[in-house]
Amino acid sequence: MHPDNHAAQLMFVHFFVIEYVSASQVLGPIVERSFPFRKKLVLPWLERVRDALPPDYLQYMEWPMSFAAKMVEFDQYLKRVDQ
Numbered sequence: 001m002h003p004d005n006h007a008a009q010l011m012f013v014h015f016f017v018i019e020y021v022s023a024s025q026v027l028g029p030i031v032e033r034s035f036p037f038r039k040k041l042v043l044p045w046l047e048r049v050r051d052a053l054p055p056d057y058l059q060y061m062e063w064p065m066s067f068a069a070k071m072v073e074f075d076q077y078l079k080r081v082d083q
């Protein structure tokens with residue numbers, strides 16, 4: 001995908017966030033064991049896409065970024081509970 005194709009990048013961002021939620025709900029234990037790197041790849045990628053977007057497109061990143069922040073908060077909560 002060309003880096004200047006912002007609309008396509010936004011579509012992929014939303015797709016990956018929805019796919020992440022779906023896979024976590026349906027295949028939770030399998031996904032966590034088999035693909036532990038998913039979060040480590042998706043979150044930095046979301047940030048790179050957001051940082052490369054022109055200002056007019058940033059509004060379309062609000063939901064994916066707020067969801068990503070909640071994922072990070074939830075992971076930190078789970079780590080505290082497991083201790």
